[in-house]
Each structure stands twice: as structure tokens, then as C-alpha cells.
Amino acid sequence: MNNMLSIEQATRTLRKLLKRVEGTESIPIEEALSRVPQGSISAPIDLPPFRSSAMDGYALCGPPEIEPGSRFRVCGESRAGHPYLFPLGMGQACRVFTGSAIPENTTAVVIQEEVKHDKSSIVVLQEVNTNDNIREQGTDIRKDQPLTLGYEALSPYTLSWLAACGIEKVEVVRKIKVAVFCTGDELRDPGESLGEGDIYDSNRMSLKLLLRRKPVELIDLGKLADDYDQIKTKIKSVLDEVDLVITSGGVSVGDADLVRPVIEDIGTLEFWNIAVKPGKPFAVGRLNDTMFFGLPGNPVSTIITFLMFVEPSIDILSGLPWQTPARFRAKLVEHISHRAGRAEFQRGYVVNDIQGLKVQPTGDQSSHRLGSFSRCNCLIVIPAHRDNLHPGEIVELYLLPGCRNLV
Structure with missing residues (x-):
């Protein structure tokens, strides 16, 4: 246990220990940012659900190639949400706007800048070809095609796509339940007075802020004294509630480093030394079905080990692949x-x-x-x-x- 693991060895060990948590929940899509879907999500409709105009202009019914000088009689108007419901006859046109449905029998759409108005008719000024400026039904996605796979976090862009398809709720992997605490007799919360030899606790703040970017349910256990029984009692109190316990401090070899002995007492310590700077005293263990991460007490070491090991581990628990920063x-x-x-x-x-x-x-x-x-x-x-x-x-x-x- 005294041998230091390389980053690669530590990563391989962690990936073998971790698996996706059990349990899902159905939530509104506006609450699903960064959540991981239970499985692939398929489009319930074609998108767009109808043929529509890509430009403001006129839908034309004519030959495949409409020559400049061709005249069309304007018979109606189609606006977004208010379609023209009748099919066009040869030589007829319908005023259309971007995104509006185009009438049946439309050959092409000519943009409004390329026509000349003549009472109830228009004259085309440029050549127009079949399907010009038309968005075909299903060109974004076809019904039953996958919108997203089950191993990617839902982004604002994907969720907008789901909304465009009329999806209201998604089934996602439940949040990872995480307990966080720091240890040290010298620690004080910001706002408290510092005594001789005291410092303010910044590590718990760092961890809580970093965890906000992940789909977790956080339990803040506060700052604990360098007391074996208190640390043991606090950890055991949450084991039936959480998937992961994260601590900062107490995992090295000093007389006051009591977190590691507690883990060895009530669980299994998988490893606790990695060949990385900063961050050498980094402990990983199992407490029944709960994972344990003991991060170093130095502030930079806490952040580095979180980014390189804890964050990717949370990804796996959430159903994502192991991911390190770009x-x-x-x-x-x-x-x-x-x-x-x-x-x-x-x-x-x-x-x-x-x-x-x-x-x-x-x-x-x-x-x-x-x-x-x-x-x-x-x-x-x-x-x-x-x-x-x-x-x-x-x-x-x-x-x-x-x-x-x-x-």
C-alpha cells in the first residue's frame, strides 16, 4: 500500500471500481441540463413537421425551371401558425414568410427581393429552380430517429432540440448523492475570528462549487476536528444515504491524519498514494456500497485531484464515460x-x-x-x-x- 500508483494505474483501478448508479427519475426538460438520459431518446415527430419556407417571399407553382419574367397570380398568404390551406394551381403564388407552411403543389419559393409586384400578380426577376428556399419535412430529424444516445449529458442545444420535437419530460439517471467534509482543528469558516494558528477553510467551498457543475445531491457535513471517533461517527451516519463521500485533509501519514485509519477500520482502502504533484496523498476506498475519496489538505492539491480523478468518477456513476478536461x-x-x-x-x-x-x-x-x-x-x-x-x-x-x- 506504500507504493505510489501512476496516474494511469490509479485511473485503471478507479474505472474497475466504479459503475453507474441504479435508479432513474422522470423530470421536465427545463430541469434536465447536464443530466444523463436513461437511454436513447427518439424523435416523436418529423422536424420540421411540414414543408416550410426558408425565406420571406412567394411560394410558386410552376415548371421545374421558372424563367425570369414569369408571372404568377397571388391567391393567398401563409404565416407562421396560420397556413394557407388550399393547394396551388399552375401559375399561382402564395405569400409566405420564414418558417411558415407552404401550400401543397409548391414548386419553389422565390425571395421577396427577386419579384416585381403588379396589382394581384408578381413577376419573377431571377431564375428559380425546383425546391429553392424550401425546408423539406423531416430535414432536421425524422420520426423515430435518435435525438440523443444514453451516454452523453444533456446540453442546452440537445434540450432545445427535444423541445422542438414536443418532448416535455425525459427519463434520466438519478442524481449522485455526495457527502463532503473537511478535517482540521485549525479550520474556521469565513466570517469567524481566527485564533493563533487558525486558517479559513477554503477546500470545502472549492469542492461544493466544483460539484455544482455535476448532477449531484450534496450533503455538507461541515468541518470536523482531528478526532478519530467524531470522523468515524460522521462517516457512518451517512453511509446508507450517499453514493460517494469526499473529504479534504487527514489522509497523509501525520499523527493528526485520522481519516485514512477510519476508512481502513470501517471499509476497504484501495489505494492512497499517487505519483502526482500536487496531490500525492489521495485515498480511494469502499465503504460497503459507498465510494470514498480522501483528497489532500493543501488547497491546490484538493482542486487538482478533484479535476483529475473525482470529477471523472462522478461521470461514470452518472452513466457517462471517463472524461478528463479538454x-x-x-x-x-x-x-x-x-x-x-x-x-x-x-x-x-x-x-x-x-x-x-x-x-x-x-x-x-x-x-x-x-x-x-x-x-x-x-x-x-x-x-x-x-x-x-x-x-x-x-x-x-x-x-x-x-x-x-x-x-
Whole structure:
């Protein structure tokens, strides 16, 4: 148990331990953002459900190729929600608007800028061909075709598509139930007075905010003292309620690191050391049917191990594949000191200029410095086998969640 696992070994072990939770629920689509459907969702109708106009103009009934100078008699109008209900005869036209249904027998739609009005008739100014400016029924999706598969989170774009098909509710995997707490006699909540040697608890805040992006039901167990019995009692109190327990602190080898011994007492410790910097003391265990993640106490280490291991684990519990942050490459512009042995994730700032993507670290990379996340939009990945990295090298990056712009 003292041997450190590589990132790859830890990932493989976790993926073997994890499986999708049992249970689903039916919810309105406006509440389904980021939820995972129970299975594929099929379109109940064709979309669009009728032939419609792609432009404001006139629906024409004529030959396959309508020549400039052709005259058509306007016999009616079709607006969105108020269709013209009669078929067109040869030489007839109907005023139409974008998205409105076009009458039966429509050959093509001519845009309004390409006609000349003459009392109750129009004269076509440009050649018009069959199906010009027409949206055919079912060109977005056909009835019974899949709108989404069962292994992807529902996005605003997919949910809009479901709404367009008239779907009101979806069957989704239930929320993952997660309990969170931090340990340390020195911890105080923001707003409390600090005594000698005290610090404010930021890790619990970090975890709760990071978890908001996931389909979880959160139980905040607060901050616990470095007391074996209190930690044991608190964990056992929620085991029948939650799928996952996440803690910060107490998983290293110090006299006050009591979380790991508790897990070994009431459950099974799968591993607790990984060859990564920051984040070496990272514990994973099982407590009956509940997974346990013991994150390091240093603030940066907590965030890194959450992003690299906890978040993808929640994805699997939700029915998604294992997913790490988006990966890409950039040119390093500053020297990075590194000693081979452990992989490292340095906080970085990547920009996109005329010469491509360039990245630099955000200063002092000590694991207690939340300030290293200031202006940080990526993690610079340093492989375990590498020594120092030099300016001009191409390095691998992970884009931090929520960071979209590379300025």
C-alpha cells in the first residue's frame, strides 16, 4: 500500500471500481441540463413537421425551371401558425414568410427581393429552380430517429432540440448523492475570528462549487476536528444515504491524519498514494456500497485531484464515460524546473496569438497557493519521466472547466 500508483494505474483501478448508479427519475426538460438520459431518446415527430419556407417571399407553382419574367397570380398568404390551406394551381403564388407552411403543389419559393409586384400578380426577376428556399419535412430529424444516445449529458442545444420535437419530460439517471467534509482543528469558516494558528477553510467551498457543475445531491457535513471517533461517527451516519463521500485533509501519514485509519477500520482502502504533484496523498476506498475519496489538505492539491480523478468518477456513476478536461498543445515560453519521478500539473496561462498557442506558468507553484489559479486557464502537464522543461518546447495542456477564451 506504500507504493505510489501512476496516474494511469490509479485511473485503471478507479474505472474497475466504479459503475453507474441504479435508479432513474422522470423530470421536465427545463430541469434536465447536464443530466444523463436513461437511454436513447427518439424523435416523436418529423422536424420540421411540414414543408416550410426558408425565406420571406412567394411560394410558386410552376415548371421545374421558372424563367425570369414569369408571372404568377397571388391567391393567398401563409404565416407562421396560420397556413394557407388550399393547394396551388399552375401559375399561382402564395405569400409566405420564414418558417411558415407552404401550400401543397409548391414548386419553389422565390425571395421577396427577386419579384416585381403588379396589382394581384408578381413577376419573377431571377431564375428559380425546383425546391429553392424550401425546408423539406423531416430535414432536421425524422420520426423515430435518435435525438440523443444514453451516454452523453444533456446540453442546452440537445434540450432545445427535444423541445422542438414536443418532448416535455425525459427519463434520466438519478442524481449522485455526495457527502463532503473537511478535517482540521485549525479550520474556521469565513466570517469567524481566527485564533493563533487558525486558517479559513477554503477546500470545502472549492469542492461544493466544483460539484455544482455535476448532477449531484450534496450533503455538507461541515468541518470536523482531528478526532478519530467524531470522523468515524460522521462517516457512518451517512453511509446508507450517499453514493460517494469526499473529504479534504487527514489522509497523509501525520499523527493528526485520522481519516485514512477510519476508512481502513470501517471499509476497504484501495489505494492512497499517487505519483502526482500536487496531490500525492489521495485515498480511494469502499465503504460497503459507498465510494470514498480522501483528497489532500493543501488547497491546490484538493482542486487538482478533484479535476483529475473525482470529477471523472462522478461521470461514470452518472452513466457517462471517463472524461478528463479538454486536452491540447501549446509552446512553452518559460523555463519549468522539474525532477523526474512524479507527473506534475502546473497552473498555466495560455494565449492564442498570430503564431499559435503559447503558455506560461502562473508563478510560484506551491500546493498551498490558491493564488496560482489567478489568471490560470489551464494545467500544464509534465510527464513523470521528464526533467526540466525549456522555452520553445511543445507541452500538453488541460483546459480548466469554464475557461473558454484564449485571449
